[in-house]
Amino acid sequence: MTASDATMLAIQQEQFGDLDVLHPVRLPNPKPGISEILVRVYASGINPTDWKNRAGKAFVRTLPLVLGWDVSGVVEAVGTGVTLYKPGDEVFGMLPYPHGVGAHAEYAVGPTRAFVPKPSMTDHVQAGALPLAGLTAWQGLVDTARLRSGDRVLIHAAAGGVGHLAVQIAKARGATVIGTASEAKHDFLYELGVDEAIDYRQVDFAEVVRDVDVVFDPIGGDYQLRSLQTLRPGGTLVSIIPRAADGLWDEAKRFKVRAELLLVEADYAGMAALAKLVEEGKLRAEIARTYPLQAAAEAHQAGETGRTMGKMVLVTEAIEQS
Missing domain, CATH: 3.90.180.10 (Medium-chain alcohol dehydrogenases, catalytic domain)
Known part of the structure; x- marks a missing residue:
């Protein structure tokens, strides 16, 4: 042959x-x-x-x-x-x-x-x-939201494929992380470094979370709208579901926050950043x-x-x- x-x-x-x-x-x-x-x-x-x-x-x-x-x-x-x-x-x-x-x-x-x-x-x-999940998290938190040390970030579906990598990236950036997941997954979240875990089945995050700098949303739909009220004025919602919920832009304007819809892109610099976190033992x-x-x-x-x-x-x- x-x-x-x-x-x-x-x-x-x-x-x-x-x-x-x-x-x-x-x-x-x-x-x-x-x-x-x-x-x-x-x-x-x-x-x-x-x-x-x-x-x-x-x-x-x-x-x-x-x-x-x-x-x-x-x-x-x-x-x-x-x-x-x-x-x-x-x-x-x-x-x-x-x-x-x-x-x-x-x-x-x-x-x-x-x-x-x-x-x-x-x-x-x-x-x-x-690669895909890690780049999605990196591009959302770092490139789009410009997450900094000391920021507070709310990460939805924090135990999921993208979410658990987003948690580790946010912690590596020095952020305080609040994660939503079912109660059975909370121990896993704490192992990742989450500072506060919320059981979305028992608690409405929109009623208990306030003044975060960034929300990272892998779910979309009404999570986009409900997340807006958890942000401080000037904060940023990044949703990786590229369909805006009805009224998203008007509500973002009313709350004086920024809403962004992200699609992941091939990215040499982003991949190099992920590789560095892996080498440092900060991402797995x-x-x-x-x-x-x-x-x-x-x-x-x-x-x-x-x-x-x-x-x-x-x-x-x-x-x-x-």
């Missing part, structure tokens, strides 16, 4: 829909173009955007489709003009969101500067869990479970329950061979 004949296992869908649209298939290995690298994927995180796009309820409209944005693996080949990496280098990163999909496969191609070197002290499962993904690549549908099913704490990760056979 020549290199041009090589194929890879991938999880592909030919239509949008439920779990049964996901199928393991064999596809030609991709090739890196100008300023791109080909990565042999060892691990790739599963995120809510995966099952939303699988169902045709998000941004990706092109079929057939191989989902996935998170990549941790080893550089297999480099395209013209690439100087940052050589074959054999360990890297992790996020393919450009939303249209740079393709990580749920044995090989993936992406722009060189969507990746950074994988910290040597962490494994591929950890690294594969971090909670791994709910790993699944073999072929079991992607099972991972989607577990994620759609909404009860997962931390991140789920798909692993390829390459991780067993390493």
Whole structure:
């Protein structure tokens, strides 16, 4: 078999829909173009955007489709003009969101500067869990809200895939963190460093939280509106659900606060910042479970329950061979 004949296992869908649209298939290995690298994927995180796009309820409209944005693996080949990496280098990163999909496969191609070197002290499962969720939290808290030491931040769904990373990033920035989650997850939140945990099933956060500098919202809907009243004048709401609740902008103006709707972007500087926090021991993904690549549908099913704490990760056979 020549290199041009090589194929890879991938999880592909030919239509949008439920779990049964996901199928393991064999596809030609991709090739890196100008300023791109080909990565042999060892691990790739599963995120809510995966099952939303699988169902045709998000941004990706092109079929057939191989989902996935998170990549941790080893550089297999480099395209013209690439100087940052050589074959054999360990890297992790996020393919450009939303249209740079393709990580749920044995090989993936992406722009060189969507990746950074994988910290040597962490494994591929950890690294594969971090990019999309970690960048979402970093871009929301640091780039958008400009979170500073001493700030008070309210993080909703603080035990979730994005939320538990947002907690750690906020603590690393020197913030005081209030997190919402069911009571069963409070011990986990305190282990992460949360200063106050609120059981959203028993307490209305909008009635008990006041004068925070930043609210980080992975839920959307009326959480956007209710969160506004917890902010101090001049504070910032960052929602990672890019649909404004009815009346959001008028209410933000009335409360004299800023509301921002964020979509994550591929980000070399952000990935480097995440890698630094990992190296410093300040950022680690909670791994709910790993699944073999072929079991992607099972991972989607577990994620759609909404009860997962931390991140789920798909692993390829390459991780067993390493």
